[in-house]
Amino acid sequence: MDGIIDILILMFTAIFIENFIFAKFYGCCPFLGVSEKPGTALGMGMAVTFVMTVASAVTWTVYEFLLAPFGLDYLKTIAFILVIAGLVQFIEMFLRRFVPSLYSSLGIFLPLITTNCAVLGAALVNIQNGYNFIQSVAFGFSAALGFTMAIVVFAGVRVRLQFANPPKAFKGMPIALVTAGLIAMAFMGFSGMSIG
Amino acid sequence: MEILIPALIFAGLGAAIGILLAVASKAFAVPANEKAEQIAELLPGANCGGCGYSGCAALAEAIAEGKAKPNACAVGGDAEAAEIAKIMGVAAEKPVRLHAQVMCSGCEGVAKYKFEYEGVADCKAAMQLGGGSKTCPNGCLGLGSCVAKCQFNAISIVDGIAVVDREKCKACGMCVATCPKNIIKLIPFDSKYYVGCVSTEKGAVKRAYCDASCIGCKMCEKACPTGAIAVENFVAKIDYEKCINCGACVSKCPRKIIRI
The missing domain is CATH 3.30.70.20 (Alpha-Beta Plaits)
Incomplete structure (x- = not known):
């Protein structure tokens, strides 16, 4: 029972308190690049969730059984980039062949997150915090959920921004960045929470 | 010796992933639709979405599967539609x-x-x-x-x-x-002419809205030799199937809103 509660605390922390975008600033590139429409933002979020969950499981296994026994801790970043890039390619081919419907909705986003820092970040945080396999997968999944929430919320705001009338110098990306900063500050409210 | 183990492990890891991807690309290969590829090359590639599909590639696939007509792309024009029809093996309809x-x-x-x-x-x-x-x-x-x-x-x-x-x-x-x-x-x-008003309000109301409004006087309707223009819901409308571009309605219109 304790184990389940621990996992839930871990997930809540990953989604809100240590939100990948607003607290850790991982994955800002897709966050700004693919957040012009809520629909595409959701697609991107789903793709990240899918890849991050699978990547957490695979990188944990690679680290535990291949890198750690040989004391190759210092090479984990390179190893993870290699594994994640290969994995994303593999998933893309697999989906295209066997789940075309999923491929057509996630397909265009998958190559974009091949070497995304959020995915790599999740893999590295798993090792840094010494999570076990289940914790790693739970962390990867919920961190990606946090990412999805952030990007969808931000896309909703950006739709409204199109009709706003900011000073000329702020039009477009600058006002989007300012808005992102404001949302990040709002999310700092969660950092006051301590649970577990 | 110390460098050898990491080097070997990474070489092995890289090779394993490489082989896995190579095998996967063969095993999971999707049979490409040749017709769709040929059609995609003919399409303009502007991805304007005017055909109702998400882009030129999507339209090419739809045409290849017979879901869309060869002339579905309005941008490409006659020559392109004819080429696509040739690939599909059907007679080109003149768009x-x-x-x-x-x-x-x-x-x-x-x-x-x-x-x-x-x-x-x-x-x-x-x-x-x-x-x-x-x-x-x-x-x-x-x-x-x-x-x-x-x-x-x-x-x-x-x-x-x-x-x-x-x-x-x-x-x-x-x-x-x-x-x-x-x-x-x-x-x-x-077709040369169009009626520059679509409001279906009554003539008097429209007269107050705008100096260039159709007041539904039916002068054009009477002038038209082929019955192509008719007033319906207080606004004139041209039936382009019947219109012969004679311009009789233009000279009669008191509001000067049948235009070129």
Whole structure:
């Protein structure tokens, strides 16, 4: 029972308190690049969730059984980039062949997150915090959920921004960045929470 | 020796992933649709979305599967449709060339205004404020939402209303879908005339809205030798199947809104 509660605390922390975008600033590139429409933002979020969950499981296994026994801790970043890039390619081919419907909705986003820092970040945080396999997968999944929430919320705001009338110098990306900063500050409210 | 183990492990890891991907690309290969690829090469590649598909590649696939007609791409024109029909092995249907037309003649000084609009230059935004600044509910707002949508630079704002350059227009239909007033229509390229008013209010009401409004007097209807123009719901409408471009209606129209 304790184990389940621990996992839930871990997930809540990953989604809100240590939100990948607003607290850790991982994955800002897709966050700004693919957040012009809520629909595409959701697609991107789903793709990240899918890849991050699978990547957490695979990188944990690679680290535990291949890198750690040989004391190759210092090479984990390179190893993870290699594994994640290969994995994303593999998933893309697999989906295209066997789940075309999923491929057509996630397909265009998958190559974009091949070497995304959020995915790599999740893999590295798993090792840094010494999570076990289940914790790693739970962390990867919920961190990606946090990412999805952030990007969808931000896309909703950006739709409204199109009709706003900011000073000329702020039009477009600058006002989007300012808005992102404001949302990040709002999310700092969660950092006051301590649970577990 | 110390460098050897990491090097070997990484070489092994890289090779394993490489082999896995190589095997996967063979095992999971999707049989490519040759026809779709050939068609995709013929299509303009502008991805304008005028055909209703998400892009040229999607249309190519739909044509190859027989879900769309070879002439579904309005932008490519006759020659392209013929080429695609050849690939598909069917006779080419000659597509009717269309062009977009803004069905409003209420330019500045002609149409009446309810108020002065100083908001965002976007017709949809202006629509939120009591339907826009023009008194006529069907009047072109002239803020250029269609101009922004047009990928072929065919629309410009002249004297406060949108005007389509019919030579440049590819009839992709993006402006038609964008216009919040629904006053842009696709009409045959070969037809010379159009009625520059779509309001279905009564004549007296429209007379108050705008100096260039159809008052439903039926002068054009009587003048037309082929019965192509008729007043319906207090507004004249041309049936382009019957119109012979004689121009009899133009000279009779007291409001001068049957235009070229």
